Amino acid sequence: VALTDADRAHLERCLELAERGRRTAAPNPLVGATVVRDGQVLGEGWHRRTGEPHAEIEALLAAGDAREATVYVSLEPCCHQGRTPPCTDALLAAGVGRVVIGALDPFPEVNGRGVRRLRDGGVAVEVADGELERRARRQNAGFRTLVTHGRPYVVVKAAASLDGRTATAAGESQWISSPASRRRVHDARADAGAVAVGIGTVLADDPLLTARDATPPPERQPLRVVFDRRARLPLDSRLARSVAAGPVLVVAAPDAPADRLRAAGIDVAVADGIAAALAELGRRGIATVLVEGGASLAGAFLRDGLVDRIDLYLAPILLGGGPGIAAGWAAPALADAPRALHVEASRSGDDILLEAELREP
Numbered sequence: 001v002a003l004t005d006a007d008r009a010h011l012e013r014c015l016e017l018a019e020r021g022r023r024t025a026a027p028n029p030l031v032g033a034t035v036v037r038d039g040q041v042l043g044e045g046w047h048r049r050t051g052e053p054h055a056e057i058e059a060l061l062a063a064g065d066a067r068e069a070t071v072y073v074s075l076e077p078c079c080h081q082g083r084t085p086p087c088t089d090a091l092l093a094a095g096v097g098r099v100v101i102g103a104l105d106p107f108p109e110v111n112g113r114g115v116r117r118l119r120d121g122g123v124a125v126e127v128a129d130g131e132l133e134r135r136a137r138r139q140n141a142g143f144r145t146l147v148t149h150g151r152p153y154v155v156v157k158a159a160a161s162l163d164g165r166t167a168t169a170a171g172e173s174q175w176i177s178s179p180a181s182r183r184r185v186h187d188a189r190a191d192a193g194a195v196a197v198g199i200g201t202v203l204a205d206d207p208l209l210t211a212r213d214a215t216p217p218p219e220r221q222p223l224r225v226v227f228d229r230r231a232r233l234p235l236d237s238r239l240a241r242s243v244a245a246g247p248v249l250v251v252a253a254p255d256a257p258a259d260r261l262r263a264a265g266i267d268v269a270v271a272d273g274i275a276a277a278l279a280e281l282g283r284r285g286i287a288t289v290l291v292e293g294g295a296s297l298a299g300a301f302l303r304d305g306l307v308d309r310i311d312l313y314l315a316p317i318l319l320g321g322g323p324g325i326a327a328g329w330a331a332p333a334l335a336d337a338p339r340a341l342h343v344e345a346s347r348s349g350d351d352i353l354l355e356a357e358l359r360e361p
């Protein structure tokens, strides 16, 4: 059965409700739900954080009597005993007549079983398709990547000139993008569990990497990660001096002299390569990492096939010389070059933001 326009509008509302959990839900998914009878919304809910009620339960509670109602939910209801009881059982006990779902849950213990359990209980179930289903999946890119690959969703962010340079030939890059874009990056930092840079960027720019200009101010700062195989992070860098304001993690090679950093309260993860570092972030429950450069680190991520999306702020300036967004990496042939599956373009102050998806979450 195809969804009606009203069904789609109710699911859109669920996506909106789910967004409220953007900064708190990870490593859990963002989920929104509504209970509707005869076109009237009886209750709404969304998932705040691990251990707190799932969106469907909140919506059922808000509705009170949900008999014969339709429940809209942006992610397939769970059917296993986790930290909270299965939502499918609560929906069946409430006597709902129909459930409309944004996207299936990739979690192995759910993944279609939630739908089956509801159908077995006599409830009509529909799952969105096309662009709406894709939006529901994209909303949970972090959760889905963590569940299916055991690593965070990787977004490479860069600011580039019209001719694709991320710094001048002399290495100056502050600032290429507009103030509006820089504010937007602070929001993206607050939304991500972690922000990462190469040691080259730290030595060149001494960045702080906090989400200090995010609106609203975030409850917690992202984990600030430095890819620094030889553990060279200076103790007088702004990162090292601000561990009280938010955690810093240095990813170092097994033989690096990292005790100096540990003694200064900096967390050190020993990892051989990017995949191992991402697996460690996954174990720490990080669902999304924003890689902010430089070109060498972005190139290494691309070379290892570990970039899910590129957020490129294109500024109306020309630099002529200088690096591109990724160095030390080249497509083997035009036919084999990674091509974005989906690109969104929007204005960001004087810049254009291109969000290019290399992999579907």
Ligand SMILES: NC(=O)c1ccc[n+]([C@@H]2O[C@H](COP(=O)([O-])OP(=O)(O)OC[C@H]3O[C@@H](n4cnc5c(N)ncnc54)[C@H](OP(=O)(O)O)[C@@H]3O)[C@@H](O)[C@H]2O)c1
Pocket: 157, 158, 159, 160, 165, 166, 167, 171, 172, 173, 174, 176, 197, 198, 199, 200, 201, 202, 204, 205, 227, 228, 229, 230, 231, 232, 273, 274, 292, 293, 294, 295, 296, 297, 298, 300, 327
């Ligand atoms: N426009 C922008 O958006 C933007 C953003 C950021 C930076 N920048 C500019 O970019 C420049 C810095 O870029 P960069 O390319 O020199 O440095 P980078 O990419 O920030 O850091 C490179 C360093 O990262 C370390 N690293 C750790 N793990 C690595 C791995 N798996 N593969 C490769 N390197 C790894 C390497 O040092 P070890 O071998 O010691 O580990 C390497 O030298 C600065 O001028 C900065 O201003 C511009």
